Amino acid sequence: MARPRQFDEERVLHAVRDQFWDAGYAATSLEDVMRVSGLGKGSLYAAFGDKHQLFLRALRSYTDAGHGYLRAVLDSAPRALDGLRAFVMAPVSEPGGAAPRRGCLMANSTCELAAADPEVLAEARRTYEATTALVAECVVRAQGEGDVPADADPIEMARALLAAQQGLVFMGRTGLNIDELTATGRSLAAQLLPGA
Structure with missing residues (x-):
């Protein structure tokens, strides 16, 4: 009989996601994954498969959470145009301005891996199609x-x-x-969103 897992799977995925986000896939070793997760190799493999499968799980968790957050932002905007503007400005809206240097895990992973990894490419397409659909719904509302x-x-x-x-x-x-990046975002929003 298999023993029940003695760890919080979401905590592990979050820790591993941050490691991949900060260092990238190729620069993250199995030792890095074991260190940030607090799990041994056997536990990691039993729960998540190899490094690649763990990465894909962490990436999917990240994008699913991002889509939930995006839907909440768009749906809660007083006017749809406000939600669309918030979407464009999201990369510069984090407090302290530190987020832009980190980028987006999906965008980073697409740049690093999509040309050689069909599973990452498929996840990128799924992610960007889902994002497009959410934003398009908000465009219809703005219309x-x-x-x-x-x-x-x-x-x-x-x-x-x-x-x-x-x-x-x-x-x-x-x-x-960050000030120049914010000004660029405002210019993009003003040009792409009539009345913004």
Whole structure:
């Protein structure tokens, strides 16, 4: 009979996710994973499989949580246009301005691995399609509120907003000054969101 797990799986995924986020996949060793998780090799393999499978689980957990948060932000905005603006500005809205240097785990992982790893590429596509769908729903709401032209294609606009937001993520990784990054985000939002 198998013994019950003696650890908090979500805590382990969170710790491992942060390790991959800070160092990247290739630079994270199995020893790093064992250190941050507090688990031995046997426990890790039994619970999560190999390093790659653990990485994919951590990445999926990250993106699923991000989509839940995005839906809450978009749905709670007084006007849909406010939610769309918040989406574009998300990379520079963290208190203290430290988040832009860290970037987005999905964007970082896509840059590092998608060309050679079909599973990461599939996860990236799933993630960005889901993000696009959520933002497009908000665009439709903004159209109903009269803040976005009725003839705008919601999917196309959502992809443009996602591209702008991810551009801010990338620029943040380069160390661009937070004030300049914020000004760039405001300019993007003003150009892409009529009335913003």
